[in-house]
Amino acid sequence: MAAQGRGWMLLLLCLSFVWETVSWKTASNDTGPVPVVIWHGMGDSCCNPLSMGFIKKLVEQEITGIYVLSLEIGNSIAEDMENSFFMNVNDQVELVCNILSKDKNLQNGYNAMGFSQGGQFLRAVAQRCPSPAMLKLITFGGQHQGVYGLPRCPGETSQICNLIRKMLNVGAYSSPIQDHLVQAEYWHDPLNEDLYREKSIFLADINQERGINESYKVNLMKLKKLVMVKFLNDTMVDPVDSEWFGFYKVGQAKDTYSLQESALYQEDRLGLKTMDKAGKLQFLTVNGDHLQFSEEWFVTNIIPYLK
Template identity: 55%
Template structure:
């Protein structure tokens, strides 16, 4: 499974042969979700370990924002996605092992951040985007703040419910940037500082379309028993019908698709969109399923 690469190099005028170990597998970038970190052994650390076992020698980058795991978790709540994507883009551009491209796996909110990365940071090239429980049309509800203390969690909920589109809240809270109020679509599209932009809901950014369409595959995994994401259809790029918060519509019936304002309609016609569903709660999957449906199909 491992290829031995013998590379001739010139060092200070002296010819030399250096033997390095390289993998036949495309590198992988992982981006964790809200309340998680790059490397916790019970979450992404375990995923990275299993991927390394299944794909020997593979180069894996697990996004870490900050100088510690604590900072990484905190930045998932308080560092604006624009800044996160900007920093990750720099890291990936400076990684020579990604020069030929990479596959990306997003967990929860890390999924829409990776999509933003694909649209804004075309080099190095993202080949396949795997979205696990991502909220591509945003959320209208925040039932669980994960690792934050109960009072802080309650404070975040109150801010989002009553003041998500205030400019200082948009700057302070990551989750406000993909808060999507179906009862006031005009305010959402005008004041959402992240999601409305990457979904081309204010102006049509043709570069976003071109970069997204350059993906080989965009795989969206929805967890049918999800109690974290409201509505769960956002994991398949669906959402509530405008003007109410009860009836949902699938991606193919939405304005984003019908008007092809993000290029998804063309991607669907080209066979690049893949909709996968699981019966469990948010991010609940076993490795046997993951290996058969994700690793074998898109990463091996």
Template identity: 55%
Template sequence: MLSAAIILSLGYLIWSASAGGTSGATTVLPVVLWHGMGDTCCLPFSLGSIKKLIEEHTNGTYVRSLKIGGNVVLDYESGFFVHPNEQVEYVCKHLAQDERLAKGYNAIGFSQGGQFLRAVAQRCPEPPMRTLITLGGQHQGVFGLPKCPTLTATSCEYLSRLLNEAAYEEWVQDELVQATYWHDPLHENHYRLGSTFLADINNELYLNENYIENLNKLKKFVMVKFLNDTIVQPKDSQWFQFYTSGQDQVIQPFNESKVYKDLGLDRMLRKGKLQFLGIEGDHLAISKAWFIEHLVPLLLLA
């Protein structure tokens, strides 16, 4: 999730990048970006500047920041009200039509854009995604809304109550994006049967072998966790961990979770394809220097 307040915390990252960039004639794969909730593809003070930052440090590689719908208003609203399955289908179609991505691309997802891009990797192997980087992605979902800075206090209270009481009602799943990755550890069966997005891409309803095969085609799957995150609960979801079933206090070890094997993450770990990065700070609070030091080199790998 990404809000106007969180966008401001990206200020470290998105001021004008130095002109030096990456030297040499390194060929870099195109990069696809997917924003989080409360943001859009192209605002000059958020993903627009991130796009520029990547271009300047990768010899001008092609960067496509995804816009859902025909304009930024629709793109903004999609983060709240367009079902992720519909969004993923839309993105897959448009990526397949982009000739500049035909030989492959790297992808960076911000907050909920992270799990949406993972769904793209699992459902749409062409054009091929090579490296997936998720920043604060809720791969095991969320259970709690500690802040709703993009909404009024009344709206936030209503949204929290709605998710707590009726997240898995069909109409809520259809109308509210965040309900589709609401993961109630106290009622796991309700979650698995009611979630119309996350339970599917995590292979929790039935084993989709294509999801396992396609995810394992990635060369790298990099998960960035914000160690002082006050937005994502639990923050461990950013590293594909979650509460042990039946309670909401103890985090289950990564390699003991059902999804670890059911999604083929065990294979990826054995092959050295998984990378877990931690950074001090709140949700999406990344400095420009950290981004350049830790993430840009991942984009330079063939």
């Protein structure tokens, strides 16, 4: 009887091993569509039916069976919108990394779409949190080199926008404002480059301005594609060249340089030059204002990257 019991035990162990092996192969060889993660911009929320809610439904309509996660930063839509102005960006990125790591639908990799400031925030996720793997990143009007101005703020009320402008004017690089005002954390003053490099707690870090974090470079270069959409008639992002990693030349706020002319590219601090040479960087344009594009344009130009 003892021998028979051991035989049954061995059989069960073998069956268990076979089942786990088959399950692992099924998961790792999943042929379904790659999931998509979306991060909204300033003054928006995860589920606004006129913005992110519409984009989510459009992607689901065009790619059957796809899983789309539109990130909600907070416990409600109202809190999500408020956090887009007043929650420390580094804390937001850490929160999102935790959300993604726990989502079982994303463990085999995902594509990401960042709208406006959500673009540089998702790039920070790619650089800081390589697991689960971000495969492609598409940014729409993302401010990759920051902004120097806030000409058209999309807050719920003018009071919010006026408050932000006052805080930025008082001192964008003071610790209290850097810690608690999102837009200050990607404020890039070309007239005070040294102060920006020293005090910027988010953008200067992810753009390797104070030193080289090799993991940032290694992780970003793992992307299969980095697609950057520039809005040619953008009245919000100043300068619009930031949407392609360009910015104002040092010491003034009129003439700009391109990504390829920047030290970030020429010294390959983030691996962008290597990625560009490998065909991993894609530069798209839209003849519209900030985040203004047609459904037809999106389906024609963006959906193919998600398939």
